[in-house]
Amino acid sequence: MLDMQLFRENSEIVRDSEKKRFKDPKTVDKVIEYDKKWRDVLKEVEKLKHKRNVVSREIAELKKAKKNANKKIKEMKKVNSDIEKNDKKANECLKKRDSYRYKVGNILHKDVNTGNTEVENKFIRAYGKPDVMLKDMEAFRRDTRGKLSFEPAKFKPISHVDLIEKLDIADTLKASKLSGARFYYLKNELVMLNLALIRFAMDEVAKKGFTPMWTPFMLNKEAMTGAAELGDFEEQLYKIQDEDLFLIATAEQTLATYHMNEIFQEKDLPKTYVGFSTNFRKEAGSHGKDTKGIFRVHQFDKVEQFVFCKPENSEKWFHKLICNAEDLYKKLELPYRVVSVCSGEMNDNASIKYDIEAWMPAQGKFREVVSCSNCTDYQPRKLNVKVDRTGGKREVVHTLNSTALATERTIVAILENYQQKDGSIKIPKALVKYTGFKKIG
């Protein structure tokens, strides 16, 4: 959520940002309206409470002096009922104000393209052999700096959906009978490949000084409210029946809440984490999209980066996080492009978001595998994470999150990019020491 000062003093900035997100700027006015109401009622309540405090003291003195205080006690009963009434009113206003406030997204970074569909995403850079990507690259500037050590396929690549069946390395049919659509069993070498990718990503990011974490896969309502966005509760999150627990949709949620309600000393920042979790998503609203295979599923594994830092450093960390993720895909020698997600496609927490999209030759498309966001003070304000600055001031920190590596999607990219003419799959060089084998099939 945004700083109230921003609504009170610079509401135009907020309104502009909401317009660029294609959201209704009237929400901003509602926030201001209820804030005003709240403050008016609050003044009344505080006056009454002051009276209560004063008279209470008088009663105490009378009692000490062994005098009768009945008259004053009677008077207080009336004051108390007034307090109760106004207190209720004030709380209602505050609740309304904040429910509108939660609906307002983070202030967009100036570099974010205004647009409502992914076509408006801004091309940042690409890695990989350009002719592999040519078909899809026309709309984008080309960057030929990256080189792949393998030749692009000279045959028509088979989609991962068919490959997993052919090679007997996953089973979505059985899973759909037992758990439902968008579930899967990994089998044989794919199990080892999945584990290898987790360990690979963990190793590489931990090497850069990030603290490795294996997080809970569930959070209670209070924590989840701090970490997730409003819409997530309906569209994304699974609730455990009869328990105050939700399955997490990303380790971002457990890493963000790790320091909930904490105050850092300046010298203790930044805190950098690389966390593993399995993630659970309802994927409501994506009916019909990627229904086959393991690209869009209800349950997947991911290594996630998360940073708490001083406000002046979040820009720097944003670029570090995306570079860390890119390093992984470079080591795996998978072609990709980086795009800056446009305003209308961005979630409320982020002020700016870069996606890495890996080239999927069988689909002939770039598909999202990494998402890197600078949430500035928006997320930590809700989580109440602050820093004591030298100079004595206390300030909300900044938070950032980025995928390091989402294993199932990366598996799809490997299957499609590393398939050989004979139908086998070569294992990326960087992974062989983790898998113990060099090919599948």
Place this chain on the structure above:
RNA sequence: GCUGAGGUGGCUGAGUGGUUAAAGCGUAGGGUUGCUAACCCUAUGGGAGAAAUCCUUCGCAAGUUCGAAUCUUGUCCUCAGCGCCA
């Protein structure tokens, strides 16, 4: 799961119905000093207000009371012991 003990500011920790929540450490500002250390003074949870000032805050919630950190109930968490368990 059972029993017992406990949850107070950035940290340690006193406070068991009557204003302002001791004290120490840490942090910031100032003073003193040739410099550093030590020492001294001031500030240091959240909110409303232009300010004076006021409200609020003792895990969370409900209750008793004119008045609750303090009493009652529920709940969450931590620790110890017992039980169960991969």
